[in-house]
């Protein structure tokens with residue numbers, strides 16, 4: 497759930513555009529008037545989101561601890577705006593309370609729809625849990641973004657005079673992330689096997705914990721560049737089965753540049769690059785950066801071992 501979706505819900509609320517029952521009646525649509533959450537009030541925006549005793553319980557027990565029971569005389573728009581602008585002014589770039597506030601609004605609305613359309617029974621706990629899950633996902637997203645930019649900064653420092661190449665696709669949306677290093681080992685002619693173009697690629701989760709994903713395989717490649725492309729392809733193939741947000745590190749600057757701008761790629765890798773992008777498109781988020789050689793050493797030794805055991 498992207499943060500702007502929270503804001504758009506409060507925006508629509510402010511414009512009275514949500515299809516609550518009072519709004520539907522104003523448009524001449526026949527609906528019952530009862531609040532489905534408490535079964536004991538008329539469903540209007542101010543009731544559903546603020547004055548309903550379920551909403552009151554939710555606001556009070558939320559981390560924001562808002563008492564909404566004495567707000568009945570305040571217009572709903574003013575009530576919402578006063579909180580939104582208060583959090584904006586007080587918290588600056590810290591969006592935590594804004595996200596809390598809008599997550600609760602959003603979760604009340606989703607819960608109301610679940611009661612109405614799926615027949616679930618109303619419960620403040622369900623709303624609170626859903627809101628906290630939204631907030632938690634948002635926090636993890638922030639952490640991942642921070643971690644990604646830290647990695648990029650570190651790599652930047654290591655390269656100093658060379659800017660890091662970054663290729664990105666999609667948006668980070670969920671909380672399963674994985675960072676992986678890939679590399680290739682290539683030789684034009686292998687004396688042992690008497691074979692040409694035998695190469696191998698390796699991949700491993702970049703973590704201090706036991707890796708969830710690790711492997712290597714032999715491939716045919718015309719040159720080191722093509723082998724590097726296959727390393728990314730197969731690495732991505734394996735990690736995409738465990739996570740939907742992937743940070744992939746390669747020591748081959750040319751491949752990352754070729755992903756950024758396919759016109760820079762030579763013909764013999766073009767179709768692999770297309771395959772990589774297609775696979776990346778089926779994920780939520782894919783980031784590929786170039787790092788220095790010693791950062792992919794785990795993947796390199798996996799590839800080398802695999803290439804040697806013919």
Ligand SMILES: [Zn+2]
Pocket residue numbers: 531532533534535536537543544548549550
């Ligand atoms: Zn109610």
